[in-house]
Amino acid sequence: MTLVRETSPIRLRDYRPPAWSVEAIELEIDLGIDSTEVSSRLTLRSDASQPTPLRLDGEGLELLAIALDGRKLEAQDYHYGQSVLEIHGARDGSVLETRVRVQPAANTTLEGLYLSGSREHGFLLTQCEAEGFRHISFFPDRPDVLARYTVTLRADRERFPVLLAGGNPAGSGDLPDGRHWARFVDPHPKPSYLFALVAGRLQNIQRNYLTADGRQVQLVIWSEANVIDSCHYALDALERSMRWDERSYGRSFDLDVFHVVATHDFNMGAMENKGLNIFNAKYLLADPDTSTDDEYRAVEAVVAHEYFHNWTGNRVTCRDWFQLSLKEGLTVFREQQFSADMNSAPLKRIEDVALLRRTQFPEDAGPLAHPVRPAEYREINNFYTATVYEKGSELVRMVAGRLGQEGFRRGMDLYFQRHDGHAATIEDFLAALGDANHIDLTAYLAWYSQAGTPHLHAKGEYDATRQEYTLTLSQLTRPTPGDAEKKPLPIPVKLSLFNRAGQMLPLQLNGEAQGDSVEKVIVLGRPTQRFVFKQVPSAPVPSLLRGFSAPVVLEYDYSPDELALLLAHDVDGFNRWEAGQQLAMLAFDTLRDGDDSTACKAWCNALAALFTHDAMDDALLADLLTPPGEIEFADRQSEVDPARIHAQRETMQLRLAERIGIDALLARYRALAAHVGEPQLDAMSQAGRRLKRRVLELLALVDAEQAYVLAARQYDMASGMTDRLAALSLLVRRCAPQAASALAHFRERYAGNPLALDKWFNVQAQVPGEPALAVVKNLESDPAFTLKNPNRARSLLGAFASTNPSGFHRADGAAYPFVAERLVQLDALNPQIAARLATAFNGWQRLEPQRRSAARQALEALVQREGLSPNLSEIVGNVLQ
Numbered sequence: 006m007t008l009v010r011e012t013s014p015i016r017l018r019d020y021r022p023p024a025w026s027v028e029a030i031e032l033e034i035d036l037g038i039d040s041t042e043v044s045s046r047l048t049l050r051s052d053a054s055q056p057t058p059l060r061l062d063g064e065g066l067e068l069l070a071i072a073l074d075g076r077k078l079e080a081q082d083y084h085y086g087q088s089v090l091e092i093h094g095a096r097d098g099s100v101l102e103t104r105v106r107v108q109p110a111a112n113t114t115l116e117g118l119y120l121s122g123s124r125e126h127g128f129l130l131t132q133c134e135a136e137g138f139r140h141i142s143f144f145p146d147r148p149d150v151l152a153r154y155t156v157t158l159r160a161d162r163e164r165f166p167v168l169l170a171g172g173n174p175a176g177s178g179d180l181p182d183g184r185h186w187a188r189f190v191d192p193h194p195k196p197s198y199l200f201a202l203v204a205g206r207l208q209n210i211q212r213n214y215l216t217a218d219g220r221q222v223q224l225v226i227w228s229e230a231n232v233i234d235s236c237h238y239a240l241d242a243l244e245r246s247m248r249w250d251e252r253s254y255g256r257s258f259d260l261d262v263f264h265v266v267a268t269h270d271f272n273m274g275a276m277e278n279k280g281l282n283i284f285n286a287k288y289l290l291a292d293p294d295t296s297t298d299d300e301y302r303a304v305e306a307v308v309a310h311e312y313f314h315n316w317t318g319n320r321v322t323c324r325d326w327f328q329l330s331l332k333e334g335l336t337v338f339r340e341q342q343f344s345a346d347m348n349s350a351p352l353k354r355i356e357d358v359a360l361l362r363r364t365q366f367p368e369d370a371g372p373l374a375h376p377v378r379p380a381e382y383r384e385i386n387n388f389y390t391a392t393v394y395e396k397g398s399e400l401v402r403m404v405a406g407r408l409g410q411e412g413f414r415r416g417m418d419l420y421f422q423r424h425d426g427h428a429a430t431i432e433d434f435l436a437a438l439g440d441a442n443h444i445d446l447t448a449y450l451a452w453y454s455q456a457g458t459p460h461l462h463a464k465g466e467y468d469a470t471r472q473e474y475t476l477t478l479s480q481l482t483r484p485t486p487g488d489a490e491k492k493p494l495p496i497p498v499k500l501s502l503f504n505r506a507g508q509m510l511p512l513q514l515n516g517e518a519q520g521d522s523v524e525k526v527i528v529l530g531r532p533t534q535r536f537v538f539k540q541v542p543s544a545p546v547p548s549l550l551r552g553f554s555a556p557v558v559l560e561y562d563y564s565p566d567e568l569a570l571l572l573a574h575d576v577d578g579f580n581r582w583e584a585g586q587q588l589a590m591l592a593f594d595t596l597r598d599g600d601d602s603t604a605c606k607a608w609c610n611a612l613a614a615l616f617t618h619d620a621m622d623d624a625l626l627a628d629l630l631t632p633p634g635e636i637e638f639a640d641r642q643s644e645v646d647p648a649r650i651h652a653q654r655e656t657m658q659l660r661l662a663e664r665i666g667i668d669a670l671l672a673r674y675r676a677l678a679a680h681v682g683e684p685q686l687d688a689m690s691q692a693g694r695r696l697k698r699r700v701l702e703l704l705a706l707v708d709a710e711q712a713y714v715l716a717a718r719q720y721d722m723a724s725g726m727t728d729r730l731a732a733l734s735l736l737v738r739r740c741a742p743q744a745a746s747a748l749a750h751f752r753e754r755y756a757g758n759p760l761a762l763d764k765w766f767n768v769q770a771q772v773p774g775e776p777a778l779a780v781v782k783n784l785e786s787d788p789a790f791t792l793k794n795p796n797r798a799r800s801l802l803g804a805f806a807s808t809n810p811s812g813f814h815r816a817d818g819a820a821y822p823f824v825a826e827r828l829v830q831l832d833a834l835n836p837q838i839a840a841r842l843a844t845a846f847n848g849w850q851r852l853e854p855q856r857r858s859a860a861r862q863a864l865e866a867l868v869q870r871e872g873l874s875p876n877l878s879e880i881v882g883n884v885l886q
């Protein structure tokens with residue numbers, strides 16, 4: 006179906022440098038909850054080669070006054086319409102002064118200046134990325150206009166005792182009528198999307214930090230008073246991030262003070278505003294009573310991510326929003342390196358690849374597929390995607406792997422040296438990395454401009470007489486919307502060869518000297534290529550794509566025995582897990598033909614053996630005992646029936662639990678549960694909790710009654726959220742008789758804790774199958790439910806639509822119109838959140854016919870609705886294609 010769209014897309018190839026830029030901006034902001042006045046003074050620069058009138062972005066601004074070079078402008082000197090302020094008579098060096106009014110409390114979009122919390126107790130804050138600054142003041146709101154900011158805030162002292170903006174403090178004081186002021190000067194020119202302010206009643210914790218280059222920095226974390234005690238973990242994580250960036254990249258912080266603020270009202274995870282990071286409380290607050298182990302690690306990761314942006318994003322920013330992955334992919338990669346260093350490297354890799362497969366692969370395989378650097382977009386906020394972030398990080402990882410640790414560091418040094426203080430492109434990035442190492446990396450650019458996940462087909466042939474092993478690799482990327490012809494990409498394949506005794510063989514590629522290395526990276530650069538290994542004494546089992554060396558789908562026709570061998574012996578922690586995942590896929594595929602397939606037996610036997618293997622790390626064992634998720638199984642099928650996938654995945658796990666046996670599961674659970682007392686955050690304790698959860702889940706499949714009793718006990722006795730939520734989740738998902746009282750207890754105990762309450766909604770939205778929809782509808786009438794808070798809306802509707810396939814895709818299709826209706830309601834409040842939730846419909850074309858037609862009907866009705874935001878219409882329009 007074709008859609009008539011109002012706007013035409015913005016295209017990368019149309020990029021022009023700014024005709025007007027801003028050298029300096031002075032902002033004076035009189036803050037009020039209902040009405041805030043913003044006075045701005047811009048010192049303008051014009052590009053003589055582009056003689057055009059001055060045009061500034063401005064959305065929904067009430068213009069109160071305007072003057073150019075000290076002269077008040079008359080109506081004929083300017084025009085404000087269609088989101089653009091056009092001014093005649095400006096020249097290079099002109100000074101433009103404007104004063105506008107905005108309405109923070111009425112702003113439900115959480116973009117621009119808005120109110121977090123209640124009118125009585127809440128605080129004011131801003132979110133400008135990507136194009137929020139134009140909702141605050143007139144400005145060339147594009148990332149390649151870098152200006153020096155001087156910001157003066159004025160407000161009632163009693164209502165807004167704390168006034169913050171990015172940059173160094175430059176004075177504060179009293180004003181008449183109980184008001185006060187504070188000024189901040191940022192010495193580093195920055196684009197407008199990095200501007201931020203915060204004002205209200207906030208508490209802080211702080212510490213001093215001495216940078217490697219000798220600067221004293223004050224680190225301050227701010228939150229509302231009742232949660233300030235939950236900020237200590239984030240402050241530690243911030244310090245660890247700062248040290249790590251100094252050690253690993255030689256980069257230090259560059260202001261005298263670094264503020265971090267927590268809010269419960271935030272569209273995304275967090276934001277790297279220069280010197281004033283703002284966080285969704287979910288990614289900043291951490292305490293044992295509220296946060297799970299996974300959430301502690303998420304806080305550490307997001308704190309690091311935003312901090313790392315100070316160099317990859319802020320000091321070197323993006324020329325235009327097409328280059329978004331230049332900062333996001335790179336910063337995700339840096340965070341992944343950091344988290345791997347702070348925690349377990351293989352577990353981090355497993356977690357990240359699982360995330361990529363659960364979120365990015367489906368995106369890349371459906372109608373929303375887009376390149377890491379898209380060629381066009383309509384609504385930039387719809388491009389903060391798994392592709393730009395997670396696949397973008399994988400691309401940096403491939404290039405970093407190609408250069409090696411030292412080479413990559415050399416390249417990054419050159420990148421910072423060349424582009425510090427400027428707005429750069431992905432070409433600039435690859436050029437700096439390549440030039441520093443005298444290597445041409447331009448072939449990798451194709452990865453950035455081509456959507457779709459390549460399928461890497463591998464085939465091995467062993468010639469016993471010649472003692473040669475030939476590996477034939479070929480690649481194929483399926484067409485994606487608007488891009489039928491796919492180019493071959495450079496695909497680095499890290500590999501080892503195992504003999505049947507589980508030992509790695511020395512690798513000697515044809516034409517290369519003999520060495521004793523047992524691991525090698527070969528790069529497939531063409532559609533098909535053959536690699537011949539010499540002096541291979543027996544038919545080997547290849548361990549391919551070790552560490553997930555490229556973001557592709559590997560197709561190799563392993564036998565169950567071969568995968569079991571890798572699962573038992575591979576020393577690459579990631580590939581060991583991966584062998585288990587592949588074996589589970591085989592088990593899943595063959596389950597249909599009867600329960601006792603060879604693959605299923607091999608999977609169960611191999612895991613049962615590892616279960617009793619003492620040397621195995623508890624956390625890795627927990628991950629090994631977990632088959633791929635329902636979304637990953639669905640991703641490999643056409644005619645998807647989510648109910649059946651759920652049932653089959655259950656059956657597999659039942660076989661596994663039977664094979665391990667009730668006694669062994671029970672004994673292991675008891676041993677793991679014997680550690681009581683305050684929850685510790687060390688890796689061993691976390692690993693123990695992770696395994697305990699998995700063991701209890703398996704036990705529930707073979708001895709439900711006993712498992713429920715243990716879960717109820719675990720819930721009651723839990724000293725931290727990890728154990729408590731694991732128990733609750735098990736009881737709720739399995740509809741155990743003990744679920745109701747645990748839920749009631751949780752609801753009451755955490756009534757005043759929004760982050761914990763989000764989990765209460767989330768857990769119930771995960772109930773599998775038909776019952777889920779009624780549960781969700783019922784929860785909507787809980788007094789704590791609201792569409793206005795993104796975390797809350799996501800905890801119920803997002804959890805249901807995006808992470809509960811058997812619940813959302815119920816056979817009668819009844820969940821589709823229900824979610825569509827909520828999308829319309831959400832859209833009226835917050836288009837960014839509505840558009841994000843709508844991506845849950847991605848993949849509907851591959852559903853079995855009954856569900857598919859129900860989904861189509863709901864989407865077609867939705868797209869016809871009057872007054873949808875550009876954000877939501879773009880997603881729904883694209884999903885429908």
Ligand code: ARG
Pocket residue numbers: 134135272273274275276277386389837
């Ligand atoms: N730059 C932020 C981050 O790293 C994300 C901000 C996205 N904001 C948005 N409105 N799309 O993670």
Ligand code: ZN
Pocket residue numbers: 310314332333336
């Ligand atoms: Zn980021």
